[in-house]
Amino acid sequence: MEIKIFCPATIANLNCGFDIMGLCLENIGDEMIFRKSVTKGVQITKITGANLPYEVTKNVAGVAALALLNTVENNFGIEIEIHKKIRAGSGIGSSSASAAGAVFGVNELLGKPLSRNQLVDFAMKGEAIASGSEHADNVAPCLLGGFTLVRGYNPLDVIKIASPSELYAVVLHPHIEVKTADARAVLEPTVPFKNAITQTGNLGGLIAGLFTNDYELIGRSLNDVLVEPFRKQLIPYFDDVKIAAIQSGALGAGISGAGPSIFALCKGENLAKEVAKAMQNSYSRTNIPFDFYISKVNEQGIKVI
């Protein structure tokens, strides 16, 4: 028995939703293949597209797969092929796609004992070896699709948020490295009380805008007063790209995950193409190579193909 799955890229944080919000992209993602084997345990048999360890306990997908396989009784093992399309360190959930893909694939071969929501917890285990801490803001949208909110971690509480149908994301990925340690180091351990309140107001506006299909409210809410002011200095020409996106009609723009990717949200595909063009034009003036993507919000999430 063999299945092949598509593991989509994701945008975490979404400005006011730092560490708690994420959304799932449609046409950017890894592929993974899962096969039952007589040898018990997990084996990684093939990796393309990235230089990753085959040793299961050092591989994000391997750790996540084992976390799930070890908790469900079964009489077979699983072989995994990983075909990376999402670049590591791009800020659009590359390691999360592997972790989410691993638990999704293993769950399929086990006969789906767990729901997608229950799988988030296991995917976090894999994600932890990539990021150093357990986070769900990328694995949740990868598994559930659409927009997701991580309300809290004790216990893990993940909620899918309905969203309007014409929402598109544009992602510009500058080919530079933002080290996770640096991305963390710029954050202050304390923040002004009034900024914390401003952030809650915007997060409330974002959630309300998503539920009521109020694109303008979504746009007004896409502000981050806690993180972006510090992290943007790690992404050269961030402000230029953001201004270009908004001036060309984007609802809002910001840092995708820990960066360096820059995202914009737009109403409708045509406008998204305009915004992508403006962001590209803006970044073409730098000497930094980049990729870009335009994607509708992916309501389905990870899937068998």
Added chain:
Amino acid sequence: MEIKIFCPATIANLNCGFDIMGLCLENIGDEMIFRKSVTKGVQITKITGANLPYEVTKNVAGVAALALLNTVENNFGIEIEIHKKIRAGSGIGSSSASAAGAVFGVNELLGKPLSRNQLVDFAMKGEAIASGSEHADNVAPCLLGGFTLVRGYNPLDVIKIASPSELYAVVLHPHIEVKTADARAVLEPTVPFKNAITQTGNLGGLIAGLFTNDYELIGRSLNDVLVEPFRKQLIPYFDDVKIAAIQSGALGAGISGAGPSIFALCKGENLAKEVAKAMQNSYSRTNIPFDFYISKVNEQGIKVI
């Protein structure tokens, strides 16, 4: 021409929604009467139920009424009677009811040139002389009804949040004074970054729970890690009442506004009555007199009676 209106009490903050969320109560509120007069400007002709200044520029309702009357062209003046039922300093929006009532009444006599949402800004002007700063978290739910979110202030951005139909509030008002200055002094000017993120997660959960009629999610989200830990020390036996409310089935409980009132949210009227009994029993052991109220969420807000 004369109209009489009902100006409901409100619960601001709702734990995770400090300074931004509020809800409108149904059967607790002031009454106000407005009459056109040939004398231009605003006159306060009668006040019952509280010892408040008749001087318009020192009276919350007077200031709010003037703020609106002065911006709309008209050829008459307005007389106001204020019949206070909500005790000053109770933490359930007493001054806000006066401010919201004033602008609502004046707007009615002017022929409704402004929407309820537009009136929030003018009511804030009156509220400012009571609280020392312009806040909308009580005047917004008083004017709009239901639950409201103040996304931000520059410019003022108030959003009504849909909510499930069986939501009831219980309010216990201990007869003690919490000075606004004290309530502010206990707040730290900075807060831990991770607490700010926890607060945004809970606020997101509250808004999502309200939109999707998910009572349990509303309950899980009713946590305040930024303010309650400090302010509760100003309200004797707060923890006891909160525990009594939750143990008897409340979804959540916390400080109403700046206190001293303690609120609980419940699913259904019968449960609300049980919770109210448990909260009363708990507080009866103290020597502090108190009032209590049980109210459905008031979807309509302020109204002509």
